[in-house]
Amino acid sequence: MDDPKITSLSQLKRAVKNMRWIAGGTYTGEALDFARRAFGSSQLSSKVAIVLTDGRSDTKDSKPLSSLCNVPNIRVVGIGIGDIFRRAPYATMLQEITCRGMARPGLYLKITDHSQLLEEAFVNNITGYICQDKRCPDYSCPAAFQGRTDIVFMLDGSSSVGRKNFERTRDYVANVAGRLLSSNPEGGLRLSIVQYSDTKQQRVEVPFTSQVRDVQTRLSAISYMDKATDLPAALAFLKSGIQWDGQPNVRRKVVVFTDGRSKPSARAQLLRAAATTLSQKMMLLAFTVGDSFDEMGVCQLVTGQADNFDYSIVDSLVHRVVHYTDLARTVAVQSLIRKLAKA
Numbered sequence: 001m002d003d004p005k006i007t008s009l010s011q012l013k014r015a016v017k018n019m020r021w022i023a024g025g026t027y028t029g030e031a032l033d034f035a036r037r038a039f040g041s042s043q044l045s046s047k048v049a050i051v052l053t054d055g056r057s058d059t060k061d062s063k064p065l066s067s068l069c070n071v072p073n074i075r076v077v078g079i080g081i082g083d084i085f086r087r088a089p090y091a092t093m094l095q096e097i098t099c100r101g102m103a104r105p106g107l108y109l110k111i112t113d114h115s116q117l118l119e120e121a122f123v124n125n126i127t128g129y130i131c132q133d134k135r136c137p138d139y140s141c142p143a144a145f146q147g148r149t150d151i152v153f154m155l156d157g158s159s160s161v162g163r164k165n166f167e168r169t170r171d172y173v174a175n176v177a178g179r180l181l182s183s184n185p186e187g188g189l190r191l192s193i194v195q196y197s198d199t200k201q202q203r204v205e206v207p208f209t210s211q212v213r214d215v216q217t218r219l220s221a222i223s224y225m226d227k228a229t230d231l232p233a234a235l236a237f238l239k240s241g242i243q244w245d246g247q248p249n250v251r252r253k254v255v256v257f258t259d260g261r262s263k264p265s266a267r268a269q270l271l272r273a274a275a276t277t278l279s280q281k282m283m284l285l286a287f288t289v290g291d292s293f294d295e296m297g298v299c300q301l302v303t304g305q306a307d308n309f310d311y312s313i314v315d316s317l318v319h320r321v322v323h324y325t326d327l328a329r330t331v332a333v334q335s336l337i338r339k340l341a342k343a
Contacts, residue, residue, distance in 0.1 A: 010315035026056055029063030032097065036067045039074070047074040048130050051097055052117075054083040055090030069099035076106035077126060081114060088112070120330060145341055148188045148250045150208060151180070152242060154234060156257045157195040157225035165289075165324040166224045169257055172327035176336055177215040184210070191215060192242060196234035197225035199266070202241060231262040231301070232273035239280060252282040253340060255319075259288060260297025270297060275304035283343055286318045287336070289327075317343065 006012050028051075035049055049068050055078075057065065068076050078098040080089025089110050098106035107129050109122075116122055153173045157166060177191050193206035193215070203225075206218045238254060254277075262270060277284060286298045299309045302317040319336050326332050 008312060008315075010312065025058050026054075027061045027063075028053055028057035028093070028097070029061045029065050029067060032065060032067040033063040036071055039071050043072075045073055047071060048077065049074060050077045050079065050126070052079045052081060053089070053094070053097070054087070055080045055093040055097075056083075057093065065093055065096040066099060066102075068097075069102055075104075075130065077129065078106065078108035079117075079126075080108060080110040081117075082112045123331075145184065145189055146251075148245070148247070150190050150192070150245055150250055150252050151340065152238065152252075152254045153177075153191070153193045154238075154254060154256045154258075155193065155195045155205070156229065156259075157197040157201075157227070158229035159197075159226050160229060160259070160261075163224050163226065168324045168327050170219055170222065172333070174216055174219050175333050177219075178212050179333055179337055180340075181210060181212045181215070190245070193219065194234075194237065194242070195222060195225060196231075196237065197227040197229065198263070199228075199230045199233045201225050201227055201230075202234055202237040204241060208243060208245075228263045229261060230266045231256075231258060231260075231297075232266050232269035235273040235277045235284075238277055238282060253285065253343060254282055255285045255287055255336070255340070256301065257287045257289075258298070258301065259290075259292065260286070260294035260301060262297075267297075271300050271304070271306055274301050278304040284317065285339070285343060288318065288320050289324055290322065 006015055032051070039047060068074060076098045078094045080091070080094045082088055091110070094108040094110070095101070098108040100106070100108070109125065111117070111122070155166070155169055155173065161169070173193060180189060180191065187210045190208040190210050191206070192204065192208045194202060195205050196202045205222045206215050209215060234256070244252060274284065284302050286302050288298060298318060299314050300306065302314060303309055316339070319339055321327060321332055
């Protein structure tokens with residue numbers, strides 16, 4: 001809080017991802033007292049503290065576990081997680097941390113493994129409690145597009161993706177398309193899906209349509225190309241191989257599934273290809289999976305610039321997930337839809 005270096009959600013996420021493991025003792029009471037002081041004299045009508053712990057604390061820690069309970073207008077959520085020895089979280093300390101038995105008791109939940117933190121039902125439980133007095137973002141809400149919009153999804157069919165991950169991506173795009181088209185019955189939104197791989201390997205798998213059935217039927221029949229990667233050639237195909245709506249008021253958005261890399265003979269052409277595509281009034285959004293993408297290539301793709309990137313703009317045009325298996329999660333579908341609507 002009050003960090004001048006963090007002024008946006010993307011900066012906050014980056015700071016959290018860059019946190020280093022302290023690997024020290026467990027002074028839970030001292031940490032909670034630090035949080036109490038961080039809230040300071042804030043007069044906000046709603047405050048939330050989420051405490052992830054195994055419910056244990058060093059016996060030398062002199063600060064009380066109830067440090068947050070006297071902060072006005074606060075909800076304390078305690079998430080008890082089993083430790084590396086598979087021991088259950090200590091419930092008595094969790095109850096003290098979350099102000100149980102006091103005027104405004106908090107919530108505590110116990111889980112056995114850190115992986116459960118990613119489960120949608122668990123996240124819904126936490127957000128439901130936090131937002132009981134105020135409406136939180138609803139990922140099931142349809143996203144509103146301003147005016148007529150054409151969207152092209154470009155699936156990376158190169159060998160580096162792998163057949164199983166390509167199939168996961170295909171199914172993910174089918175889910176996104178279904179949500180988009182079913183929430184836009186007026187027909188102001190059209191989708192097309194292209195698969196790309198090597199220099200002369202681009203194929204329109206689904207021509208522009210506003211019908212969910214068209215997308216699902218055609219996607220189920222596509223075959224994986226499984227060749228090298230030529231991203232610049234794929235961008236050139238957007239002009240030569242796509243039947244865009246010729247009306248001047250139609251917005252054009254392209255989602256490119258990519259790691260930002262191309263085969264060696266094509267790498268130098270990416271910057272010019274991206275700049276040319278953007279000059280044709282198309283908006284490029286990159287979709288990356290994992291941490292092994294080429295950051296320079298992705299930034300050049302979405303900006304058409306060689307360097308000196310404005311990362312606030314880059315963040316708005318790059319959608320990331322950690323693993324291909326995350327594509328099956330509802331939040332991954334809805335978050336891309338929201339980004340497309342805002343772009």
